[in-house]
Amino acid sequence: MSDHPDKERLVFFISDRTGITAETIGHTLITQFPGIRFIQRTYPFVNTLEKARSTAKRINNAGKQHGIRPVIFNTILDDDLKDVIASAEGMHLDFFDMFLVPLENELGCHSSHKSGLSHGIADEEQYMDRIEALNFSLTNDDGVITSKYPNADVILVGPSRSGKTPSCLYLALSHGINAANYPLADADLEADRLPQSLRRYRKKLLGLTISADRLHNIRQKRRPGSNYASLKQCQREIEIAEEIYRNESIPIIDTSHMSIEEIATTIMQHVRHNKS
C-alpha cells in the first residue's frame, strides 16, 4: 500500500431514515484510519426520488470540489432510491447489499425491505418503556427520594461527578432500564457506612469509583478552586466510597477511562446477570 495515503477524505452517510446505522458503521470504520482527516456529512430522510437526486448531486459537487472521490455509506432500502445514490461518483459501501442477501439465504426467507424499523417508533410499547425509564431516572437522580427504589433495575452509588447521572440517562434512553442514582454525600461519607435507606436494596447497588486526578479535573470545571474540587477532598471521598463498597460487597466500576457507553455496557452486564 502507498506510503503517502490521502490526508483528507469526504465521507457521506446516506439514509432514508435517521442515518444512525449509517453513521455508527461509518464512524466505527473511519476511526480505524487515524492518519486521515475525514470530512463527514450525514443526509438523513432521503426517502423520495427528488431528495435522492439532490443528494447525488451534492455528493458529485462536493467530490469535484474536493478533488478526491468520496466514500459513501448507504443504508437505503428502496431499490429505486438506491439506484439514484449509486449513480453518484464515489466509493459505495451499501450496507444492506452486503448483509441482507447472505442473511436471506441463511434464514430461508426474504427480508421485508421496510425502512425505519430499527430506529423508528415501530415498537410503541418499547418506546414508552424508554420514556418511562427516562422519567424514572430523572426523578430518582439525587438520592432524596428512595421510595421508588423497589422499581429500580439498578441503583448507582458514588461520589458527586463519578459518572452516575449520564450513565443512568443513557441506560434509560438506550435500554429502557430503570436506573436510580444515589450520590454519597458528606453525611454518608462521615458515617463511613452505607446509608440505612440503601441497605435493603444491596443486590441492586453498583459502586462507581474514579481516579482522584480525573475527578479533580472534572470538578475543577464545575467549581474551580473550591474545596469540593480540591485533589485532597476528591482523594478522601473516593477512599471512603471504595471502603464502603468493599465492606458491603458492592461490585465496583472504575469509570476513570471509560466512556458513557462503556460504563452503561458494564452496568448492563451486571443487570443481566442479576436477572438471570
Add this chain to the structure above:
Amino acid sequence: MSDHPDKERLVFFISDRTGITAETIGHTLITQFPGIRFIQRTYPFVNTLEKARSTAKRINNAGKQHGIRPVIFNTILDDDLKDVIASAEGMHLDFFDMFLVPLENELGCHSSHKSGLSHGIADEEQYMDRIEALNFSLTNDDGVITSKYPNADVILVGPSRSGKTPSCLYLALSHGINAANYPLADADLEADRLPQSLRRYRKKLLGLTISADRLHNIRQKRRPGSNYASLKQCQREIEIAEEIYRNESIPIIDTSHMSIEEIATTIMQHVRHNKS
C-alpha cells in the same frame, strides 16, 4: 426460498468493546425479518483469549440446545480473538472483514486495528462536551431560568409531554448539543403569544407538536382521569401552541409518529442548517 422459514433464531452480538456497533448493525438487519423471532444475546468486552474461548463455548452450547445454527455478528478486531470466535458453529457475519479490506484499498493505507475507538473515551474533549451538554439540558429543562439561552444551540418549545425532554437529553448524549427546553405553560397559552423571554432567541426555537390523541394517551399514563390528560385540554393546548408557532414563523416538528432518534435527527438538520 422456503415457504416455511425458521420461526426462531439465536443471534449473538460479539464485541471486544461495548458491542454497540454489533448490536446496531444486527438489530437493523434482523428487523428486516419480522416473521422470525430472534433470541438476542450480546457478549461485550470479549478482549482476552480466555473470554473468547468461553464465548465460543456458550455459542456452541446454545446452538446445540436450540437445534438450529445461530447467527453471529462480530466486531472483534484482533485476529487471534477472531479466530477463536470463528471456530464456533454458526453463520458468521464479520463486520470488519467485510468492510475494512475494501476501505483499505480505497484509502490506500492500512487500518490501525485498534479497538474501542468508536464508543470509547478516545477523544476526551468530545467526551467532556457531551457531559457539559447533558448538564446544560438538565439545568435548562423547565423554562424557569432563561439566562443561559445565549449558550443554547437549540431551544425546544411545546406543550407538556410533546417530547421535549427526551429529545434534549438524547441530543446532548449523542451529539454534544446544548438543547434547552421551554414548556408552554398555562400562562403562555392563555396569553396566546410567545413568552417575552423567548422572543430574542426566535432563531433558535423549534416548536414541537403532537396529535391530540397521542398526547392524551401519554398524559393518561401520568395522571389518569385528570383535566391535564383530558382530550379536550390536549386539543386546546396543541391548537394554541401551533397558532403561536405559525404567527412567529417557528419551524414545527410533529412528533406523533416519531421516535426520539427521529425527532433528534430532524432537530439536528435544523441546527446544522442554522450554523451553515
